[in-house]
């Protein structure tokens with residue numbers, strides 16, 4: 001029960017769900033403490049909440065029209081790709097997943113750069129962060145809870161460590177405890193280990209309305225919930241990593257180069273056509289972005305600055 005000791009240092013609710021239905025709670029105001037002040041949390045507030053609790057929820061972050069467009073695209077892709085559940089305990093037995101979404105439809109290009117979410121991720125990692133993966137997770141009725149895990153647990157570094165992964169879950173349907181809202185072990189990002197596979201821990205359901213986004217430190221223990229309703233829970237897993245580690249989905253090879261060439265400069269950087277700290281990722285002292293334009297840029301290298 002090492003984690004209980006760790007978690008005991010935080011004033012976290014151990015109730016079954018995290019409900020912030022209409023207004024956002026300021027950082028430090030615990031759930032169940034009476035009235036909730038009406039505030040709009042700043043980027044700094046969200047970054048501080050992630051540092052403290054391991055996660056935050058940005059309510060009403062995504063415009064309804066964008067939610068509609070993503071849902072339409074996803075439904076089309078699932079039919080086109082004949083998507084079936086993967087049928088393993090991690091990806092689920094009644095869960096549809098579509099990976100590599102940036103390669104599939106231009107509408108997904110709006111997700112990694114979203115103005116309400118990317119600044120928070122940059123605050124947790126830094127501006128050199130990368131898209132690690134972009135995939136959909138449609139949890140269908142009857143799905144059981146996914147085993148709790150940490151998204152950085154395959155990276156062999158001692159824990160706790162500085163954030164190297166920062167992930168987000170976009171709610172394209174309401175997320176409720178009953179339909180499989182992501183379950184979170186609040187505060188677990190500072191544990192000195194990752195959870196054993198299939199072990200049980202007290203967790204809360206990150207309930208949020210459609211258009212909201214859950215953002216978490218990749219060390220937080222979490223997992224998809226069980227869907228006990230008769231409707232799908234649709235989430236978009238928009239995952240980022242530090243610019244100095246390997247992306248989970250290989251973005252430079254997985255996205256055709258002519259598709260990446262249509263991306264905005266910021267999205268190009270985010271998928272890996274850039275150089276971290278003036279060094280990591282260069283090709284013969286040039287940015288890989290030169291490959292997209294067929295032009296030779298004048299990237300200053302760290303060696304030029306010493």
Ligand SMILES: O=C(O)CCC(=O)C(=O)O
Nearest residue numbers: 137181182222223224225
């Ligand atoms: O679907 C969810 O809510 C979480 C899924 C997840 O954590 C994963 O597949 O890595």
